[in-house]
Amino acid sequence: MADSLALITDAGVSLGVVIAGIAIMFTGWLWLDPVLSLVIVAVILVSTWGLHKDSVNLSMDAVPSDVNVSEIKKYFLSLTEVREIHALHVWAISTTENALTVHLLCETMPTNNDLLEKIEDDMHHLFSIEHSTVQIESTSGNYVCILNHDKAKI
Numbered sequence: 001m002a003d004s005l006a007l008i009t010d011a012g013v014s015l016g017v018v019i020a021g022i023a024i025m026f027t028g029w030l031w032l033d034p035v036l037s038l039v040i041v042a043v044i045l046v047s048t049w050g051l052h053k054d055s056v057n058l059s060m061d062a063v064p065s066d067v068n069v070s071e072i073k074k075y076f077l078s079l080t081e082v083r084e085i086h087a088l089h090v091w092a093i094s095t096t097e098n099a100l101t102v103h104l105l106c107e108t109m110p111t112n113n114d115l116l117e118k119i120e121d122d123m124h125h126l127f128s129i130e131h132s133t134v135q136i137e138s139t140s141g142n143y144v145c146i147l148n149h150d151k152a153k154i
């Protein structure tokens, strides 16, 4: 869809240049050339604005605009195994792929990979996140994760 829009835009710009060239030939209106150049600049800026925005977000490791972090937080807290979460980060690894890291505090440590498989599957289907890294921490014992800013003793 975006590719066909770009092709149509390119064709429209080319057609505009040809029509302006013919108009200049017959009328002698030389001012048409710089005016058309400014119109083309405006068309290119408008049609590539989304790409510029995505590129800046990507370079800043910002949360991608199509990702709702509070929904992801709600999802993790809705899992029966999970008591708390921290260190949740979502960022774009390309303009089309997102990654996630999270630490999950669980009362009972999983003895198999069922929870991780469910999370990977849900990240893919619910949030279009293909690369997830999950650290599972136990509520028992004295371990306090340094990234758990609510509890860490720094």
Ligand SMILES: [Zn+2]
Pocket (backbone or CB within 6 Å): 086, 087, 103, 135, 137, 145, 146, 147, 148
């Ligand atoms: Zn942690």
